[in-house]
Amino acid sequence: MSKLLIGTAGIPISTEARSSQAGIKRLRELGLGCMEMEFVRSVQMKEPTAKKVKEVALDEEISLTVHAPYYVNLNSHEDEKVLASKERILKAARIGFIAGASSVTFHAAFYHTDDRDEVYQNVKRSLMDIRQILDDEGNTIQLRPETTGAPSQFGTVPEIVRLSREIPGVFPCVDFSHLHARSNGEYNTYEEFNNVLEYLRAELGQVALEQLHMHISGIDYGAKGEKKHLALEESDMAYQEVLKALIDNGVGGWLICESPELENDALLLMETYLRLLNPQR
Ligand SMILES: [Zn+2]
DSSP: OOOEEEEEESSOTTOSSOSHHHHHHHHHHHTOOEEEEEOSSOOOOOHHHHHHHHHHHHHHTOEEEEEOOSOOOTTOSSHHHHHHHHHHHHHHHHHHHHTTOSEEEEOOOBOTTSOHHHHHHHHHHHHHHHHHHHHHTTOOOEEEEBOOSSTTBSOOHHHHHHHHHHSTTBOOEEEHHHHHHHTTSOSOSHHHHHHHHHHHHHHHOHHHHHTEEEEEOEEEEETTEEEEEEOGGGSOOOHHHHHHHHHHTTOOEEEEEOSTTHHHHHHHHHHHHHHHHSTTO
16 A cells, blocks of 8 residues: 655644744654645745755655745736746746655646636646756656636646646646635535546556645635635535545545644544544554
C-alpha cells in the first residue's frame, strides 16, 4: 500500500517561531507527515532560506509541497498578465524545488465568457512553456493544476486530468472541498469520491493515485461555489467518506489540510484515517 502523508497548508498554528523551518519541526513533533508552503500572496522565500528548509525537512522527514500565488490567470486577455502569471508559477516552482518540494499546485485560469476548449488550449500552451523552462533548468518539481472551487474558474476534474495526460510532468491536484463547493453541494458521498478516483485511475493509471496531491477542509459554499474554508466539524464535508475512498483505492501522496484549524484538523484526519485503516485498533 502506498504511503499517504497528511499535513498542513502552511506553518502549524501552534508553532512558536513563524518560520517554515520551525513549522517543519512542529509537524514532526505532532506526528504529521507533510507541509505545503503557502506562497499564495507572493513568493517571499529567498534561496538561502530555501536551502535551509530543505535540510530541516530531510532531517525531520517532513515532505514538502508548494501552493503558488493566487494571482494567476493563464487565460487572461492581456498578454502581460499571462506573462506575469507564468512568472509567478515559475518563481514558486524554482524556490520550491530548491527547498526540496515535490509538487507545486496553482489555480490555473478563469473562463471569462470564452469557449471552454479555447480556454483549455490557452492553459495548455502556457503550462507546456512553463514545463519546458523548468525541464531546461533541470527542475523536476511536479506541476499540479488544482481542481478549483468556483464555476467561473478553469479546473474541473476532466480538465485537470486532460492536462495531465497531454503534458509530461503535469499531474492533478484534487481538492475534494472545491469539488463539493463548485457543484453547490454535490461530491459529498463515498460513491462520488470513489468515482473521481476511479476516473483518475482509468485515465492516468494507478501510479497517479499512488502519488496524488490533495487538499481538504471544511467549506462554506453557494451557487457561485466556494465562500470560505471552515473547520471540518463545523462543515458538512464528509471527510470520513473521502478517507474511506482513499483507502479503498490505494491512494498515497500528500493530503493537505486547508482548514482554519490547520494541525487540529490534520490530526483529526490522521486519527480517522488510521482508525479506518485498522478498525480493530
Ligand atoms: Zn488552492
